Amino acid sequence: MKRLIPALALALAACGAGPAAETAASTSLTWAIETQPITLNPQQWSQNKVRLLVFNQFDALLTRRADGSFGPWLARAWQVSDDGLTYTLHLRDDVTFHDGTRFDAASVKANLDQFLVPGYNPAVAAIQLKAYKEAKVVSPHTLEITLKEPDALFPDFLASPYAGQVSPASLKSARDLKFGGTELAGTGPFVLDRYVPGQELHYRRNPAYRWPPDGAAHQGPAHLSEITYRFLPEAAVRVGALTSGQVQVIEGVPATEAALIGKDPGLTLKTALNSGTSFSYYFNTSRAPFDDQRVREAFREAVDVDAVLRSVYRGTATRAWSVVAASGPFYDPSLENAYGGAVAKANALLDAAGWRQRDAEGYRVKDGRRLTVRSVTAAPYVRDRRDVLAQAVQAQVKQNAGIDFQVRIVDPGTAQEALDANEYEIFENSRGDSDAGAALNLLLPGEGALNRTRFSDPRVERWLAEAGAESGQARRKELYARVQRAVVRERALVFPIYVPADQIAARKSVHGLGFDPASGTPAGAYDVRIGT
């Protein structure tokens, strides 16, 4: 029912609304976004959906390119010692924070050391900065960072929102440090000057800005003199606001609305695949029936993923073949078409695994027990119509192979309890990490913080550890390819389904919109301008 409504609204909207007159030479822009930030402190950042806000107000030390390599930003150059333990950053000497204080090696050190304050951000301290030992100011604009052990992901940290540089003065003086907001001074191309929770964020241009990241389309201050981000959580309302000219840009265009936008000659629609991992089902190997590899394989063979994606996303979704998203440099394309969709094989595998009988409802049975698998998902994390997707998969595995797939969408507490009590067979997840290796480190090792397969393979752990300490990109790619082949093809631990994507729709007059090459999510507003 709820899906019909946006279509209705759009049909109504399309009847009368012509493109509203746009004022020429205007340099202010309104952009409707789906998600409200939990925090505006870049060092507390946790939502990929609001990554587009972070780099308006803050700059990181490095920038990450689409191929996984790094470019200069606030650090104009850097060296890594041969043992991988010392990073020497040569910082720009012409940068000032919004509060007028100078950016220098001491301020970078203050930002790094802030993470050592107990309780400031325990997750980043334990994961991204686990190898951080100390930072030493060598000269006003040279900083030497020492690690306890080599960490290939450390440059990724330096290019992440967590490395967004905050004026040390405001780190001390902010009343709500963890929340951030207008009190935190960054160095970014825009200054946050108004935040109305539940309604909007407003930024004005930083006229002193001269230090965009490597790869930016222009130099000097931002084109727009001001930008308003308005929170509109309902997709139909965002699209209606765009078609009626009340906002000029929106992000988050669901498949149901994409065709309508495409038909409007006054609008453009852009899509990019996210970095990190694909949306996948992870099989819990610690209990029946997925302790048997044949059943894991059978589940994947029983689903025609292309047909499911067509029906749920109307052809706008990209099928995933590996746990690593196809957009990233570590993706292993050799997995494409290597498995899946062979219904006869699924049934043969289940027969061989002993699930021969059928009960009255057509489900397979062994020793009097039905072939039931359960997924438990916390409602707030269900996005992209993943509930509908699960129903489509449910119908296919029932019809094609007699598997009873039970889908439960519950409150976060109940979901966590089911995970802790090991009362689940399928765990749904996708991660938007800019370095896929960071996600694999959480998902795959036996002690991984998000290992829900409860499977540990010493080879996989060794490869991940080696890739984590290795800074050569080619070698890392080779190691991650081995990992992907092992967990997807050899062990069938993961059922990759689709690669999450982000969309931007805008009026034709808005130029310079694009995606952050590191994450595949919408980029900030630095290069955005309004043309004719």
Added chain:
Amino acid sequence: MIRRLGAGLAVLWAAATASYLALLLAPGDTVDVLVGEGPDTPQIRAAIVREWGLDRPGIVQYLAYLWRLLHGDLGRSYQSQRGVGEILATQVGPTVQLTLAAAAAGVTLAGLIAVVTAGRGRAARAAVSAAELVAVSVPPFLIGIVLLAVFSFTLGWFPVSGAAGPAALVLPALTLGLPIAGVLGQVLRGGLERALEQPFALTARARGLTERALVTRHALRHALIPAVTLAGWFTGSLLGGAVITEVLFGRPGLGRVAVDAVTGRDMPVVMAVVLLSACVYVVISTLLDLAYRAIDPQTRS
């Protein structure tokens, strides 16, 4: 008066305690909430427990909570890491605006329609009844999106979002007010028609009073008693409906804060919202008692 104040405080305490218990008994624990979707290691958990003092027994946490409450300290939000008082302070205004506007829209519409149609021809009554039924039974989400599609996206009369200016308040207030107008209108008209059949109506007509004057001067007072009782109901429906309306229109407000807090088990925020709504109920029911006295002289004993 003192007894009323005491009863009000008891209601507040009961509301706070009941919601505290409910959240305590709900599945999952606070550490899970604070860990969220992110990485989850024993070190991270230990750090969180230390930071929030979650290793203390439940009863100690509860008493500490009450103690802080008595000092006017609502605590800090787990999710947004800000003071709860500060969060509520920024969100109360828009919700008050919205609910007052919606209540005004609902009551005015209901009053107008009931007075105009009571005792009139069958066709007019049937049409209005049908409209009321639609307003009551259609989900507010749908009402809102249709209003938006017609009056904002197509006609461009009102902006879609924001709490900026009175124009942005019209559609949300109607979305929230229409179901109220539907229920209230039916009750009010029913009351009016019953009153018009009473002997006093006959007397008044015999005195030569016009039908309109009879309805507005005499019957309305009788019809108001059940309608006023409903005001208690619609205060609740306004707070609940505010959630949907606020999300749909991208408005700031308490409804959204409450939903986010409940789904995220953000205990301090939930408690504060519960206390605030309990306060509102206590105030409203007191005002209603006073209103009964004003409307019906028999209750002034």
